[in-house]
Amino acid sequence: DAGVTQSPTHLIKTRGQHVTLRCSPISGHKSVSWYQQVLGQGPQFIFQYYEKEERGRGNFPDRFSARQFPNYSSELNVNALLLGDSALYLCASRLAENTGELFFGEGSRLTVL
Amino acid sequence: LAKTTQPISMDSYEGQEVNITCSHNNIATNDYITWYQQFPSQGPRFIIQGYKTKVTNEVASLFIPADRKSSTLSLPRVSLSDTAVYYCLVGDIMDTGRRALTFGSGTRLQVQP
Numbered sequence: 001d002a003g004v005t006q007s008p009t010h011l012i013k014t015r016g017q018h019v020t021l022r023c024s025p026i027s028g029h030k031s032v033s034w035y036q037q038v039l040g041q042g043p044q045f046i047f048q049y050y051e052k053e054e055r056g057r058g059n060f061p062d063r064f065s066a067r068q069f070p071n072y073s074s075e076l077n078v079n080a081l082l083l084g085d086s087a088l089y090l091c092a093s094r095l096a097e098n099t100g101e102l103f104f105g106e107g108s109r110l111t112v113l
Numbered sequence: 114l115a116k117t118t119q120p121i122s123m124d125s126y127e128g129q130e131v132n133i134t135c136s137h138n139n140i141a142t143n144d145y146i147t148w149y150q151q152f153p154s155q156g157p158r159f160i161i162q163g164y165k166t167k168v169t170n171e172v173a174s175l176f177i178p179a180d181r182k183s184s185t186l187s188l189p190r191v192s193l194s195d196t197a198v199y200y201c202l203v204g205d206i207m208d209t210g211r212r213a214l215t216f217g218s219g220t221r222l223q224v225q226p
Contacts, residue, residue, distance in 0.1 A: 004156075033214060042200055042216040043157065056213050090156050098204060099145050104156030 002026070004105035006091050012111045013081050021076040021108045025093030031055075032074040033102070034066055035090040043090055049074060050097040078110075086112045117201060117217035124223050131188045135201035135217045138182055144204035146177060146184045151198045151219075160186065160199075196224045 005024045013019050025032050031050045035043035048056035049068035063079045072093075078085055088109050092102040118136040125131045137146070145164050149157035161168060163175040163184070174187040184201060201217040 035216075042198075042219040044216070045214045048214060058213050088154075092156070098143060099162075101159040101162065102147070102149075102157075102202070104149075104158070106156050 004091055004093050004103050006089075006105035006108050008108055009106065010109045010111075012113060014113050015081055015083060017081050017112075018077065018079045019081060019110060021078075021089050021091075021110075023074045023076070023091030023093075023105060025072050025074070025091075026103055029093035029095055029103070030072055031094045031097050032068055032072065033092050034074070034076045035092065036060070037088040037090055037107070039087075046076065048097075055097060081112045083112050086110060117203060117215055119199075119201060119217040119220045121218070122221040122223065124225065125191050126225050127192055128190050131191050131195075131222060132185050133188075133199055133220045133222070134183060134185045136183045137201065137203045137215075137217075140181055140203050146175070146181070147202045148173070148175065148184075148186045149200045149202060149216075150195075151200065157200060191222070191224045193224050193226065196222060198222070 004026055007022045033048040034046040036046055037043045045058035046060050047066040052068045066076045068074045088107040090104055090107045092104045094100045094102050145162050147162040148160040150160050151157040161170055161173045161175045163177050165177050168175045176185040198219045198221050200219045204214055
């Protein structure tokens with residue numbers, strides 16, 4: 001079975017642009033969460049979705065939004081990009097909402113110039 | 114948002130036992146504590162998960178006291194390949210009542226020959 005897949009793996013944007021990052025969870029996993037990891041720091045929670053509903057939100061501005069589709073895949077959108085948005089964006093999936101192992105993808109590395 | 118605290122770094126030698134402690138207040142009653150390992154430019158990888166007392170699997174043990182305000186990851190006999198950053202993950206109840214998932218600051222373990 002395929003693991004969590006994320007696309008694109010790398011991308012470069014300029015300030016003010018928007019970006020859409022995509023995540024496909026492991027088959028059967030209904031919970032998807034997103035994290036931002038700045039170089040040298042731990043992952044910071046952005047969103048959690050379960051059964052297509054938002055179940056958790058971290059301390060990020062409204063420029064960050066996400067959604068989960070009926071097939072449980074997910075998109076993370078970031079508008080009006082800032083230099084500080086440069087980071088590795090990680091997606092994770094798991095079977096249940098609050099328990100069990102989180103399976104992480106390899107991330108999308110975003111560089112904002 | 115509750116803060117989790119881990120030592121920034123630890124050094125060890127091959128074959129030694131390593132214990133890494135994470136402090137976490139405001140852990141929710143129904144939340145589990147999970148530890149992850151991360152190598153550079155990769156997504157975190159699950160090590161072990163527990164709710165209370167002690168859990169052991171083929172690679173590690175997890176000790177959780179009765180108050181659940183901390184947890185200790187024990188790696189029995191480390192090797193060079195265990196050099197990585199280790200994170201503890203707990204769920205938090207934010208002031209808004211929405212749930213978040215919080216990584217610790219991470220402990221950078223360096224294993225020497």
